[in-house]
Amino acid sequence: MPTTFLGLQPVRLSLHWHLGDQAAQIDLLLNAANGTPGSAWSSEDYWTAFDALFVPSFLRAVVSNDAFYLGAKMYSKFSILPPQVEKNPIGSGPGTGGAGYIPTQNSGLIQWHSGLGGKRGRGRSYMPFPATLDTSPTGLTSTDYRLRMSQVADIFVTPFNLFNVGAGGGTMDVGPCTSYTLPPSGVPYRLNSYTIANGFATQRRRGYFGRPNFPGF
Numbered sequence: 001m002p003t004t005f006l007g008l009q010p011v012r013l014s015l016h017w018h019l020g021d022q023a024a025q026i027d028l029l030l031n032a033a034n035g036t037p038g039s040a041w042s043s044e045d046y047w048t049a050f051d052a053l054f055v056p057s058f059l060r061a062v063v064s065n066d067a068f069y070l071g072a073k074m075y076s077k078f079s080i081l082p083p084q085v086e087k088n089p090i091g092s093g094p095g096t097g098g099a100g101y102i103p104t105q106n107s108g109l110i111q112w113h114s115g116l117g118g119k120r121g122r123g124r125s126y127m128p129f130p131a132t133l134d135t136s137p138t139g140l141t142s143t144d145y146r147l148r149m150s151q152v153a154d155i156f157v158t159p160f161n162l163f164n165v166g167a168g169g170g171t172m173d174v175g176p177c178t179s180y181t182l183p184p185s186g187v188p189y190r191l192n193s194y195t196i197a198n199g200f201a202t203q204r205r206r207g208y209f210g211r212p213n214f215p216g217f
Contacts, residue, residue: 002043003086004043019067019104026126032173046160046162063130065096066100067094068092070092073087100133102134107128112191113195114189114190114192131145139199141200150196175191
């Protein structure tokens with residue numbers, strides 16, 4: 001059942017993959033840049049745009065053929081009542097990035113930027129399970145891998161223009177934002193640019209040590 005979110009309400013979008021007994025996810029915080037109190041947008045419209053832009057195809061293209069894209073989740077970040085979590089398996093399927101995979105602690109790195117200076121205005125997303133050929137002879141990311149990562153980042157840094165389902169009609173732009181707000185508006189800053197790192201980042205939580213990670217779906 002579709003969920004209606006208020007225009008200024010922060011919404012968590014989670015993307016999920018797994019490889020063998022290891023699971024990985026990327027979380028992005030969304031809000032409507034031009035939303036107003038009383039305006040609202042529908043998760044159904046977001047999923048429609050998500051599918052129309054072939055987002056799952058790009059998310060599968062940056063992971064090894066041995067990995068599997070499971071789908072996405074969406075829910076209100078700040079809610080008085082327990083949030084309703086939507087699970088959407090649109091476009092789920094095996095990765096298409098290439099055969100084999102490098103040690104799974106390694107991830108591709110997208111560094112997000114906004115108009116707010118300092119750490120509060122930045123963010124990071126760790127793309128899991130790069131394929132063997134996504135590395136260069138020097139151990140850095142390959143040119144083709146960075147291109148595919150840029151295609152993913154381009155999609156998310158560009159807001160989705162969705163219908164306003166509240167009073168007054170019109171549309172609003174829903175896109176990624178920081179988790180920090182500044183008074184007096186209390187509105188998060190929009191993430192509006194990115195950098196693809198030349199090297200791989202390490203996420204220890206996907207190693208073989210400690211408690212296992214289970215798929216989120």
